Amino acid sequence: MKSVRRGAGTATMIALAFALPLSGQSLLRLAPPEGQVNLYVYSMELSVQNPMMPISMTLRAHQTQTILSATDEVIRSRTVIDSSTMTMSTPGGPPQPDLSGRAFTIEMDPRGRMLNVAADNAAGDEAEAAAQGLLEGSNFFWLPEAEVAAGDSWTAIVPVPLSLGGPAQDIEVEFTYTFTSLEDGQATITFTGPVESSLDMGGMPMSVSGELSGSMVVDLDEGRYVRQESQLSVEMGMGGMAMPTEMTTTLELVTDPT
Numbered sequence: 001m002k003s004v005r006r007g008a009g010t011a012t013m014i015a016l017a018f019a020l021p022l023s024g025q026s027l028l029r030l031a032p033p034e035g036q037v038n039l040y041v042y043s044m045e046l047s048v049q050n051p052m053m054p055i056s057m058t059l060r061a062h063q064t065q066t067i068l069s070a071t072d073e074v075i076r077s078r079t080v081i082d083s084s085t086m087t088m089s090t091p092g093g094p095p096q097p098d099l100s101g102r103a104f105t106i107e108m109d110p111r112g113r114m115l116n117v118a119a120d121n122a123a124g125d126e127a128e129a130a131a132q133g134l135l136e137g138s139n140f141f142w143l144p145e146a147e148v149a150a151g152d153s154w155t156a157i158v159p160v161p162l163s164l165g166g167p168a169q170d171i172e173v174e175f176t177y178t179f180t181s182l183e184d185g186q187a188t189i190t191f192t193g194p195v196e197s198s199l200d201m202g203g204m205p206m207s208v209s210g211e212l213s214g215s216m217v218v219d220l221d222e223g224r225y226v227r228q229e230s231q232l233s234v235e236m237g238m239g240g241m242a243m244p245t246e247m248t249t250t251l252e253l254v255t256d257p258t
Helices: 011-017 126-136
Strands: 037-048 055-070 075-088 103-108 114-119 153-162 169-183 186-201 204-219 224-238 241-253
Touching (some): 103 126, 114 126, 153 186, 169 204
Antiparallel strands (some): 055 075, 103 114, 153 169, 169 186, 186 204, 204 224, 224 241
């Protein structure tokens, strides 16, 4: 997978970033303090209804994110995959790579748009590629550019890396985001967008048609994601075969490691 090229804030900056104007609108931004440590659990389930060979895959990974620095332009963090478990139903398939111990430096802007992902000790192996794909593959949990109030919606065209049986390929999805609620300093945003594209599968065209939807919860006081969820529901067509495909992902903050 190709790398997407696109880091400690002071208390004053955080306060300014999340102040609520008198209009009731909010400027939703990530602004974590330097040194903040976040523990996350990532899970993924994939099901491909291939008439010749149905495929199912699961992945669960524990991650530790440490904020290296944060400005009003770039947030730099280091993410280490502490442990991972991957399963695949394909009979006779190769052993699945262990992603444990892989570490990456990630740069994103305060709106959550990924700018760069780089392996700390590049090995160029399958496990590294899979781990990097895990991190880059969720680059659509974007916050709005302008101030919004609960109930507001906006659109954004987002390049989404899609990997369905081959190297990831970017497809453009026009998402409609909706700021649904703000409670106890946590903002909830939902999104949905149509997926219509043609992918190159080793020289063979494959059509993809369906929808990608999900939600995110952002802790505005701590300046971090609390939860991210996505669901991809598409039909893939190749060589006259239709293959309904479902993929769900969840990234959740662990607030009580014990």
